[in-house]
Amino acid sequence: MTDTLLRDSPPCPDESVLHDLADGVLPPAADEAARAHLARCARCAAMHARILALRARARALPRELTPPAALWRELQPRLEGAIVPMRVARERWWRRPSVLAVAASILMVFSSAATVLVMRARDSTSMAAGPFASTTTVLQPAEAGTLAAIELLTRELDRRREELSPETIAAVERSLDIVDQALAEARGALARDPRNPTLSELVATAYRHKLTVLRRATELAPRS
């Protein structure tokens, strides 16, 4: 009878089947077949029991192991020394009062210059050539400040590039392309018609847009 049972039983499954059974990853039919085999085969049943026992033993291991006492002492200088300046650089630095003040003054200078530019351009239409005939001499210092702010934000964006998804980077670059194109057109038009207040306003607006796009891009959350 026993001989008949053994002769009719399917052969022992590969050992990996017993591991998968212990892990609960076998499909239902295979799971059922494996369990049926274990009921008949003492050798496989013992192997399966050993796997389960090892799993239980592993899961009972402590999840915490006390690190060497010196670890924090060695770690702290790394945090306080080399890393802290990096950390400051990586903070939402545009929200720091000092940076906000610089950014505000850059924008104020630029806005004031743009306003002066606009007013002088307006004046020039009624006064013809006066002491402020050259608008570019007024625009240049403010533009230099704005360009400095743009460069600062562009560097920050470049630094964070790896943290952002390729889709986000592509969207930011598309936005910057659009703003740059508008800026180039406005500046070109202003160069041809330097006393035109509307064109001056357009250039100022394009710069503000560029600063806004860059500032928002640097505020984006890193990809998860």
Added chain:
Amino acid sequence: MQTTASPDTATAPPPSATDASHEDALVRRAGAGEMDAFAALYELHGARVYALCLRLTGDEARAAELTQDVFVRAWEALPRFRGESAFGSWLHRIAVNASLMTRRTDRRREARVALADDLDAGGVAPAGSVAPPDVESAVDLERAIRRLPAGARTAFVLHEIEGFSHEEIARLTGTATGTIRAQLHRARKLLMEELDR
């Protein structure tokens, strides 16, 4: 190696609201640059991170170095931590990634100097292991885990101790799920042989 109280996830009580809000406050303060708060977070999580690093590297000196790296990365990244997951889970993910990255770097370095050692060759303790063969004393599971080849050890530690699924480990390590299963089975086989001696 000392062990602290066992926080087996199956039996450990969940953190109370008070614990969670205390930790949240520490995270906020540490994110604002307060070293004392970060030190408190290290006290809370250092042993958990160290255990993971030690089990994945199999080397105490390397694990200590890696634990430092994990906390340095966390310190740098804390200002951007938005609390979308628990701080402990976030830190744990950094530790797993750092450990696996170290393993990849080590493998590249070993390949460069053309070491003949194949980490996946059976039953040989990886280079730098602090677990010398100790035939005179009983081999406990921790020691046996440390002596596993690197791939098998990673699969075993992440699956059996850390509770990751085969698929999650495959994603983390950039390996096929079938390979992870094979590494896990091999780890169990080697451990059973070692523990039966």
